[in-house]
Amino acid sequence: MSPRVLLFTGKGGVGKTTAAAATATLAASRGLKTLIVSTDTAHSLADALAVEPGEVAPGLHLHQVDTQKTLERHWGELQEYARGVLIELGLDEITSEEITVLPGAEEVIALLELREHAREGRWDVIVVDCAPTAETLRLLALPEALDWHVSRLMPVGRKLVRLVSPFVRSVAHVSAPGEDVMNAGERFHRGLMEVRELLTGENASVRLVLTPESVVLAEARRTLTSLNLYGYRVDAVIANRVFPAGGADEWRAQWVAAQSRLLAEAEQSFAPLPIHVVPYLPAEPVGKDALAAVGADLYGSSDPFAAPAVEPPLRLSADELALALPGADRDDVDLARKGDELIITAGPYRRILALPVALARRKISGAVLRDGVLRVAFSSGSESETR
Numbered sequence: 348m349s350p351r352v353l354l355f356t357g358k359g360g361v362g363k364t365t366a367a368a369a370t371a372t373l374a375a376s377r378g379l380k381t382l383i384v385s386t387d388t389a390h391s392l393a394d395a396l397a398v399e400p401g402e403v404a405p406g407l408h409l410h411q412v413d414t415q416k417t418l419e420r421h422w423g424e425l426q427e428y429a430r431g432v433l434i435e436l437g438l439d440e441i442t443s444e445e446i447t448v449l450p451g452a453e454e455v456i457a458l459l460e461l462r463e464h465a466r467e468g469r470w471d472v473i474v475v476d477c478a479p480t481a482e483t484l485r486l487l488a489l490p491e492a493l494d495w496h497v498s499r500l501m502p503v504g505r506k507l508v509r510l511v512s513p514f515v516r517s518v519a520h521v522s523a524p525g526e527d528v529m530n531a532g533e534r535f536h537r538g539l540m541e542v543r544e545l546l547t548g549e550n551a552s553v554r555l556v557l558t559p560e561s562v563v564l565a566e567a568r569r570t571l572t573s574l575n576l577y578g579y580r581v582d583a584v585i586a587n588r589v590f591p592a593g594g595a596d597e598w599r600a601q602w603v604a605a606q607s608r609l610l611a612e613a614e615q616s617f618a619p620l621p622i623h624v625v626p627y628l629p630a631e632p633v634g635k636d637a638l639a640a641v642g643a644d645l646y647g648s649s650d651p652f653a654a655p656a657v658e659p660p661l662r663l664s665a666d667e668l669a670l671a672l673p674g675a676d677r678d679d680v681d682l683a684r685k686g687d688e689l690i691i692t693a694g695p696y697r698r699i700l701a702l703p704v705a706l707a708r709r710k711i712s713g714a715v716l717r718d719g720v721l722r723v724a725f726s727s728g729s730e731s732e733t734r
């Protein structure tokens with residue numbers, strides 16, 4: 348049984364670490380074996396919980412990623428992989444010092460560890476405190492983006508990659524080859540694909556943290572669209588730092604009014620997702636007790652650890668590809684086809700999607716974005732370049 352994986356993301360400073368730590372504390376208090384990890388190298392989880400990493404409360408384990416150590420463990424795989432990519436790009440080999448400055452490298456390493464934790468079978472719940480919005484997105488999209496590179500760069504890899512691709516696997520029911528037949532680069536790549544499968548799988552979901560401010564809300568909307576684009580299920584929104592109503596002074600009354608306007612807007616933007624409200628507390632919720640109090644109030648009567656109730660954003664049938672893109676504007680969405688790949692753009696984000704064999708042979712007969720869902724219809728005619 349794979350553990351329930353909960354990812355927390357949102358703009359910097361909105362309360363991701365607080366919400367993640369509060370949720371993990373709640374899980375442990377309900378007797379669930381809980382691991383909390385961060386892909387953010389700032390290590391603010393330990394500060395928020397006011398503890399050292401390890402078993403921080405009964406059933407609650409805090410893991411801090413040691414990037415350098417993990418990097419050394421995966422170095423062989425990484426190096427071989429990076430070499431292939433770089434040679435293809437016309438660059439020379441890179442050194443281990445240089446690889447850590449590659450965008451997303453540290454987070455990728457954290458995610459590779461996450462996969463190992465998930466495999467251990469020790470945890471009921473794994474809570475992930477993600478880096479701020481943009482990085483998280485890039486990071487989450489990385490395995491698939493890399494898949495795209497690898498399938499071009501590695502002739503042998505191409506076949507293997509196709510075999511482990513979740514789409515192909517679900518359509519054709521093939522099993523992945525054993526680790527021994529793969530080289531280090533392929534193993535690394537497969538690790539990334541497994542992370543992606545874990546994070547887009549039926550036991551994983553993302554919770555979007557925001558504060559009721561217009562700038563934050565605008566970014567959260569874009570994040571929701573792009574998370575869907577990349578195939579992640581978002582199952583709740585957490586509105587943090589909401590001023591409790593009451594009090595007579597003008598300053599407070601104005602904030603309360605402005606926030607309630609924005610919360611109403613958020614409800615419209617994110618429906619049917621539930622919005623869980625956390626009040627602006629009189630002090631920073633630091634330490635296990637304060638976080639436990641936040642966690643106890645956070646989800647009301649709903650069960651935050653049940654399997655996600657939302658459908659996966661991407662659904663394929665014999666003649667249609669449907670991708671939920673809530674909040675996407677028609678003008679921002681673009682579609683292009685290149686052989687057996689579909690390139691979907693939503694604003695600044697792009698997903699390169701390998702079509703399953705059944706659809707790859709067919710021609711696109713039409714595409715519409717309606718009610719937040721992009722529907723691409725395939726006709727029985729054979730493949731051709733379509734736009």
Ligand SMILES: Nc1ncnc2c1ncn2[C@@H]1O[C@H](COP(=O)(O)OP(=O)(O)O)[C@@H](O)[C@H]1O
Nearest residue numbers: 359360361362363364365588626627628631632
């Ligand atoms: N509801 C709240 N009321 C008061 N302070 C809060 C609340 N939520 C978070 N904080 C404080 O705000 C700061 C930023 O929160 P944090 O969870 O670290 O944000 P993020 O991880 O998104 O950067 C921390 O000092 C935290 O203790």
Ligand SMILES: [Mg+2]
Nearest residue numbers: 363364387391
């Ligand atoms: Mg944080």
